[in-house]
Structure formats: structure tokens, C-alpha cells
Amino acid sequence: MKSFANVKGHPIHPALIPFPFAFLPTALLFDAGSRWLARPAWAITGFHLLQLGILSGLVAAVPGALDFLQRVPPASSGRSRALRHGLLNVAAIAVFAIVWSLRRDDRVTGATLALELLAVAVLLYSGSLGGTLVTRNLISVDHRHANAGRWRETRITAPAGTPVAIARADELERDQMKLVIVNGHRLVLARTGNGYAAFDDGCTHRGGSLADGVCIDGAVQCLWHGSQFDCATGEVRSGPAKKKIRTYEVKQQKDEVLLVSPPR
Numbered sequence: 001m002k003s004f005a006n007v008k009g010h011p012i013h014p015a016l017i018p019f020p021f022a023f024l025p026t027a028l029l030f031d032a033g034s035r036w037l038a039r040p041a042w043a044i045t046g047f048h049l050l051q052l053g054i055l056s057g058l059v060a061a062v063p064g065a066l067d068f069l070q071r072v073p074p075a076s077s078g079r080s081r082a083l084r085h086g087l088l089n090v091a092a093i094a095v096f097a098i099v100w101s102l103r104r105d106d107r108v109t110g111a112t113l114a115l116e117l118l119a120v121a122v123l124l125y126s127g128s129l130g131g132t133l134v135t136r137n138l139i140s141v142d143h144r145h146a147n148a149g150r151w152r153e154t155r156i157t158a159p160a161g162t163p164v165a166i167a168r169a170d171e172l173e174r175d176q177m178k179l180v181i182v183n184g185h186r187l188v189l190a191r192t193g194n195g196y197a198a199f200d201d202g203c204t205h206r207g208g209s210l211a212d213g214v215c216i217d218g219a220v221q222c223l224w225h226g227s228q229f230d231c232a233t234g235e236v237r238s239g240p241a242k243k244k245i246r247t248y249e250v251k252q253q254k255d256e257v258l259l260v261s262p263p264r
């Protein structure tokens with residue numbers, strides 16, 4: 001799913017995280033070297049790397065938090081993974097900050113080294129979770145299969161039960177989809193060979209975003225583990241999902257597509 005914090009489509013968070021991942025473990029190496037190889041000057045380099053790592057980690061956290069809030073599907077396995085990723089990163093940076101405050105006189109002690117080692121271990125584990133968020137949950141991946149078009153998303157507030165326009169009639173081509181957030185509820189508008197269809201955005205397997213999936217031949221496929229659902233009826237065409245997705249009535253009226261009964 002295309003990153004929310006991006007520059008011309010390029011995600012910012014993955015571009016920034018190499019900095020703390022380079023600075024902070026290297027700070028540990030310099031600090032350990034200063035103590036065990038009797039090179040006291042290395043501690044100064046380690047201290048500066050520590051500062052740079054904390055600072056760059058805080059900067060990288062901002063686009064990461066935006067992607068978490070705006071892009072990771074709610075009530076999904078990716079959401080809990082992203083939450084663990086974020087909290088562990090905050091914990092690691094907090095431990096590095098404690099080390100930094102203890103190191104104001106540039107002295108490396110056994111205690112500060114142990115804390116740095118702990119924080120680096122947490123950082124590496126958290127980084128592996130971040131990698132899974134990209135490679136499995138496709139957060140920040142702006143994939144575009146044939147004819148899918150660009151990522152489309154709109155937010156609408158509407159009285160529940162009153163028809164509301166959610167797209168222009170010519171906005172989507174066949175097999176294209178759009179994420180529509182109505183009153184905070186995420187649903188997908190898809191254009192199939194039989195016209196428009198609308199259904200819940202959340203896959204019933206582990207909550208993957210169907211708006212970020214593939215629409216073809218009247219079915220939508222979740223890219224997390226491959227479940228397929230019929231766009232019109234919501235029935236499962238192929239697992240691992242077992243439960244159908246909820247569908248919504250839509251109709252084309254003049255040059256607009258209307259959601260007949262918006263959810264609360």
C-alpha cells in the first residue's frame with residue numbers, strides 16, 4: 001500500500017531508517033573498542049554517533065507514525081505487528097537516550113555498554129518486524145499490477161442511511177478499485193465487468209486491505225495470503241479466508257456512483 005508520508009510517491013520512512021541503524025550499532029562498536037582495545041578517543045566518536053543515532057531515529061519515527069496511523073489496516077495482523085515495531089523502537093531510543101545522559105563525561109562503563117547492547121538487540125528485532133511489514137504486509141509498497149491505475153482514496157462524512165456520491169462514474173476503469181472511508185468505515189469501490197460493487201476493505205482472514213489487492217474477473221484478491229472474494233456477493237472464492245466479506249449496495253446515477261446506505 002502506498003506510503004502516506006511520501007515524496008512524489010517515494011516512501012520517506014524506509015529512506016530514513018538506515019541512518020539510526022548505521023549510527024547506533026556503530027556507536028556500540030566504538031564504545032566497546034574504547035574500553036576493550038584501550039582506545040579512549042574512540043569513546044568520543046561513539047558518543048557523537050550515539051547523538052546522531054538518537055536524532056535520526058526520532059526524525060525517522062515521524063513518517064513511520066504517519067504511515068501507522070493512515071496506512072496500516074485496522075484490526076489486522078499487520079496493525080499489531082506495526083504497533084510492536086513502533087513501541088520497541090521507542091523503547092530502544094529511550095534506552096539509548098539514557099546511555100547518552102550517563103555518558104555526558106564521555107566515560108564508557110560496563111553498565112552503559114550493557115544498556116547499548118540491549119538497545120541494539122531490541123533495535124535489530126524491531127527492524128526485522130519493520131521488514132516484515134514491507135515484505136509481507138506491503139506497507140509502503142506501491143505495487144501496480146496491469147491496469148490497476150494509481151492508488152485512490154477518499155474520505156466522506158455522510159448521514160447514515162442516506163445515499164451519498166462516492167465516485168464519478170468515469171473515475172474507475174474496469175478492474176480498478178478505490179478506498180472509500182465513509183464515517184470512519186473503510187470500504188472499497190470496485191469496477192468489474194458487471195458494473196460497480198462495494199465491499200469492506202478488511203480481508204476476513206487477517207485483516208489485509210482489499211483496496212490494496214488485485215481486482216480481476218469480478219473477484220478481489222488479498223495480497224497478504226491470497227484469499228479471493230466475489231466482489232458482488234462477498235462470498236469466498238478461495239481461502240485461506242473462510243468468512244465472506246460484507247458488501248454494500250451501490251448504483252450509478254447520471255455521472256456519479258452512489259453508496260445507497262452509508263454505514264454509521
Ligand code: FES
Nearest residue numbers: 203205206222225
Ligand atoms: S489477510 Fe490473509 S488472505 Fe487476506
